[in-house]
Amino acid sequence: MNSLVCVKQVPDTTAVKIDPVTNTLIREGVPSILNPFDGFALEMALRLREQAGGTVTLLSMGPPQAAETLRTCLAVGGDRAFLVSGREFGGSDTLATSYILSCAVKALEERTGERFDVIFCGKQAIDGDTGQVGPELAEHLDLPQITYATDAVQENGRLRVRRETAEGYEVLECGLPAVVSVTKTAYELRYATVKGIFFSNRAEIPVITPQEMEGKIDLSRAGLKGSPTKVKKSFTPQRSKQCALVDEASPAASGTRLAALLFEANKI
Amino acid sequence: MSRYQLMTKDQRDLVALVHQFLKKELDPYIAEYDEQGVCPMETVRKLMDLGFWAIDVPEQYGGAGLDVTTIMHVREAIAYHDAGFCNTFSAQTFGWKPVLLAGTEEQKLHYGRRLAEGAFWSMCITEPQSGSDAGNCKTRAVRDGEEYVITGSKCFVTNGGVADLYTVTASTDPSRGSRGISLFIIDRNTPGVHVGKHENKMGIRTSNTTDLALDEVRVPASNLIGAEGTGFKTIMKMLARTRPTGVAPAIGVAQRALDLAIDYSRTRLSFGQPIGNLEGIQFKLADMEMKLQCCQSQLAYAASLVDRGIYDTLVGSCTKCFVSEAVLDICLQAQQIYGGYGYSREYPLEKLVRDARIFSIYEGSSEIQRYIIGKTLVGKI
Incomplete structure (x- = not known):
């Protein structure tokens, strides 16, 4: 059972401050960490390797320093790691990122001569919080996908996944290969080891x-020019103590009242 | 604040791993362990399982084979969280060290593997009547055919209660004084081995310290380390290697005290402002930082000498003596900045002071170090 885990280097949001003048994140001096959800995904892959054998490969897209995060993943038990990096990829939104990653997965499979049975992703990165890259990657690769996974085991050559839903949990089974996006699991990413660090x-x-991917990637779909998302403005919401309380007799009446208030305020 | 800048990437990562682990697994419970005077062996083993078993045993004998400088950084990091815990961790292989210096290849292979598999191995030199005077050894070992019969009493044995193996000094020929001392490996399960009570200590309370009574303990002659009568020489050789960095945990304790004092000075208000704004406090912090940097640099120098096979008595003793005393002073100053809260058991500082007190007492007291330094400087007149 060979797994590929897609990981992202993100700023440690617990240490991030916002510039009060420009309203943008002050990234300077903020330590970079492995996206926590990717950590859960990696732990799931490592457990799957313990259960079913095989390898765990890491893949990340980012600037050269993102290799540091890949090393963190190797120190806890990953077998090998690859970094997708290039000027042309800068400024990619989720659509472009997932497209580039899908091309990289194909390039990797060609390079290693090995097919990945499961591609794990964290459900979202804590810097962008979109949660789109995993599902989009599955679409680009035309693979089945299971989102919000909390556990995965191999059974008779298929994958049995426990997934979180709004109502509770459901257990799904799927054939391989597949893409699995992982939410917070009951277990945490294991510690690195001395040998792992070395x-x-x-x-x-x-x-x-x-x-390297020339001929296998359409660069017009990568980077800024391949990204339909345009950030118009990013700002910190103003804190205000002014508020109106909506508490009608029934939820339906509250909804109607809320809609009316928003309409009056020209918000909808 | 300054952090030692000459660590390799491996060393930085190992130190980060230690901090990550202990911050989560030890910090929340340490006050309780300290009060009860117990060592959380499960936590020690869990940390060891990350690859720290047999830390200084060469790889060819199954160990982790880390160099002295790396071990120094690891121990500093552990002691930042608890010096007693660090003692338990480090003492896993204390009994091994004479084997590496004077043991047979079979002993190294056999016991190296046992350490790698998780055995704890204590070193037992001190006796009730002799601490600094290590040559005054009353424990006797008498040859009887293919065995030795060992009788005597050891005290202040680090990890005495948790060890699986002991290396003990015993006299095989009392008429020859220190030249009659030999070293033996004793398995804990051997009949006649009695582990005494855990010492109720002022500091490093999470480090297990016990007496060890040996009542006609029979060990095979193959458990002798080196030749008869060479034990004292081997111990001295061992100390020349371990002394320079034996005091490494003191750095962690002092760094913790300084960090706490800095944090406190930034938040504690007095006369309408944080006390950190006061020159009197800033000068104290400056003195602490100066001393700590000197200690850190001196230790790193001492460690790199040992890693290069240079065993300099003066460097070893000067480092041990200076660092142990400077660190206690740093902790006392931090306690002073904490004021009344520094004297309360509800706050972390008084524990650091208690822990720091050990460094100028154990592993060769300050007086012994000064004696060695002075004698070496003046020489025979």
Whole structure:
């Protein structure tokens, strides 16, 4: 059972401050960490490897320093890691990112001659919080997907996944290969080990460049120009103590009243 | 604040791992363990399981094979969370060290593997009547055919109650004084081995310390380390290697005290402002930082000498003596900044002071170090 885990280096949001003048994140001096949901995904993949054998490969897209996060993943038990990096990929939104990643997955499979049975992703990154890359990746690769997974085991060559829903949990089974996006699990990412640290600091992390994927990637779908998302403005909401309380006799009446208030305020 | 800048990437990662682990697994409970005077062995084992078993045992004998400098950084990091816990961690292999220096290849292979598999191995030198005077050894070992019969009493044995193996000094020829001392490996399960009570100590209370009574304990002659009568020489050789960095945990304790004092000075208001704005407090912090940087640099120098196979008595003793005393002073100053809260058991500082007190007492007291330094400087007149 060979797994690929897609991970992202994110700023440690517990340490992030917002510039009061420009309303943007002050990223300077903020430590970078492995996106926590990707950590859960990695732990799930490592457990699957313990249960069913195989390998755990890491993939990340980002600037060269994102290799550091890949090393963190190797130190806890990943077998090998690849970084997708290139100027042409800068400014990618989720659609472009998932497209580039899908091309990278194909390039990786060609390069290693190995098919990934499961592609794990965290359900979302804590910096962008979109939760779109995993599902989009599955679409680009035309693979079945299970979202919000909290556990995954192999059974008779198929994957049995416990997934979180608004109503509770459901257990799904699917054939392989498949894409699984992972939410918070009952278990945490394991600690690194001494041997893991030595291994990770000596591991070569090959970079998959746009040039390397030439002919297999449409660069007009990558980077800023491949990204339909346009950020108009980013700001910190003003704190205000002014408020109107809506508490009608029934939820339906409250809804009607709320809609009326919003309409009056020209918000809808 | 300054952090030692010459760590390799491996060392930085190991230190980060130790902090990540202990912050979660030890910090929330340490006040309780300290009060009860118990060592959380499960937590020690869990940390060891990350790859720290047999930390200084060469890889060819199954150990982790880390160098002295790396171990120094790891121990500093552990002691930042608790010096007693660090003692338990480090003492896993204390009994091994003479084997590496004077043991047979079979002993190294056999016991190296046992350490890697999770055995704790204590070193037992001190006796009720002799601490600094290590040559005054009343424990006797008498040859009887293919065995030795060992009788005597050891005290202040680090990890005495949790150890699986003991290395003890015993006299095989009392008429020859320190030249009659030999070293033996004793398995805890051997009949006649009695582990005494846990010492109720002022500090490093999470480090297990016991007496060890040996009542006609029979060990095979193959448990002798080196030749008869060479034990004292081996111990001295061992100390030349371990002394320079034995005091590494003190750095962690002092760093914790300084960090706490800085935080406190930034938040404690007095006369309408944080006390950190007061020059009197800033100067104290400056003195603490100066001392700590000197200690850290001196230790790193001492460690790199040992890693290069240079065993300098003066460096070892100067480092041990200076660092242990400077660190106690740093902790006392931090306690002073904390004021009344520094004297309360409800706050973390008084524990650091109690823990720091040990460093100028154990592993060769300050007086012994000064004696060695002075004698080495003046030489024979």
